Amino acid sequence: MLTFPCAKINLGLNITADRPDGYHDLETVFYPVPLTDALEIKLMDPLFPHDSPCDLKVTGTQVDCDERKNLVVRAYELLAADFTLPPIHAHLHKRIPSQAGLGGGSSDCAFMIRLLDERFRLNMGNAEMERYAAQLGSDCAFFITAEPSFATGRGEVLQPADGPKGNLDGYYIAIVKPDVAVSTRDAYSQIVSKKPAKCCRDIVRQPIETWRHELVNDFEEPVFRMHPVLGEIKQKLYDMGAVYAAMSGSGSALFGIFREEPKDLATIFTNCFTFQSVL
Ligand SMILES: C[C@@](CO)(OP(=O)(O)O)[C@H](O)COP(=O)(O)OP(=O)(O)OC[C@H]1O[C@@H](n2ccc(N)nc2=O)[C@H](O)[C@@H]1O
Ligand SMILES: Nc1ncnc2c1ncn2[C@@H]1O[C@H](COP(=O)(O)OP(=O)(O)O)[C@@H](O)[C@H]1O
Numbered sequence: 001m002l003t004f005p006c007a008k009i010n011l012g013l014n015i016t017a018d019r020p021d022g023y024h025d026l027e028t029v030f031y032p033v034p035l036t037d038a039l040e041i042k043l044m045d046p047l048f049p050h051d052s053p054c055d056l057k058v059t060g061t062q063v064d065c066d067e068r069k070n071l072v073v074r075a076y077e078l079l080a081a082d083f084t085l086p087p088i089h090a091h092l093h094k095r096i097p098s099q100a101g102l103g104g105g106s107s108d109c110a111f112m113i114r115l116l117d118e119r120f121r122l123n124m125g126n127a128e129m130e131r132y133a134a135q136l137g138s139d140c141a142f143f144i145t146a147e148p149s150f151a152t153g154r155g156e157v158l159q160p161a162d163g164p165k166g167n168l169d170g171y172y173i174a175i176v177k178p179d180v181a182v183s184t185r186d187a188y189s190q191i192v193s194k195k196p197a198k199c200c201r202d203i204v205r206q207p208i209e210t211w212r213h214e215l216v217n218d219f220e221e222p223v224f225r226m227h228p229v230l231g232e233i234k235q236k237l238y239d240m241g242a243v244y245a246a247m248s249g250s251g252s253a254l255f256g257i258f259r260e261e262p263k264d265l266a267t268i269f270t271n272c273f274t275f276q277s278v279l
Helices: 071-080 104-119 126-134 184-189 208-214 220-226 228-239
Strands: 006-018 024-036 038-043 054-060 088-094 149-152 157-160 172-176 244-247 254-258 272-276
Touching (some): 006 172, 006 244, 024 272, 054 071, 071 104, 228 254
Parallel strands (some): 054 088
Antiparallel strands (some): 006 024, 024 149, 038 088, 149 157, 244 254
16 A cells, blocks of 8 residues: 655744743644655565564665654554554655655654554544654644644644635745755754744735745744855745745755746756645
8 A cells, every 4th residue: 555645844933932841832834745755555474574563665865764763663663552553564765855844754654654544444533643643743743634734732733724825726836955954953942932923824814925024934043044055045936936935844945935837946956846736
């Protein structure tokens, strides 16, 4: 059985408070984008010699973590503690860049939970799958439905991001991934949390032309200070005609939203993806 875990971008991201558990409260609009990994599972032959009941092979772009610690394996182990699951082979083909703020690892584990639920008829509803996903990472729960969502709490409290102006159907989204790695934990350590003047959910309901002046990702200021090239890429996306451009999550990927398909992006940026936003 095969599935395609998608990436996300953050339309606005405000870190609103420090929490006693060491995490931060935030407000963000998660928006799914059709840049995907591929994830397949197959039943393991009972005679196949195995160390782990989830035998994972990873291909494609590099992931900086041991296969046994991969979030796909951790999702299997989390469910295997509560459900009877047979041993499986999993194949993950990575296309979503890592340490990009695009939620690639989070998406893989949420899609693994969905895949296991469907294949082995675990009969979990979305709410139960979201609870499992949230145990693996703060933004994992969003990927269970991967619908545009307004997120609060650690990122796991989700509501539909309603409002027609938040729907980017027909627009082109360009994602640029510079050769800079940003650790999410380090990025959070640079943040001074505060409530925004206006909530990002309300701003994305406004006409997209207003976003440039109102929609903020709080990580940009400290991360651009550490890596000025990221601010330069954001400006370049505006110079190329983006109606809105920002960093995604804690970086280092930048995205631009365009009315017309941006031309020659690949000649300007070495690692970039463009697609029309159709949900
Ligand atoms: C910043 C965001 C914004 O969407 O995305 P990415 O840039 O990673 O895509 C998310 O909050 C990332 O969520 P996720 O990547 O799941 O984070 P986790 O694995 O739960 O936590 C990694 C580390 O980030 C910090 N962390 C994370 C979430 C949060 N609300 N407060 C935090 O302080 C903690 O230091 C934690 O140890
Ligand atoms: N399936 C996976 N894909 C990507 N990263 C993974 C995966 N499983 C575990 N990881 C670890 O999680 C970290 C964060 O995942 P990543 O996809 O880079 O998220 P983001 O770019 O949103 O911060 C990676 O640097 C890697 O060490």
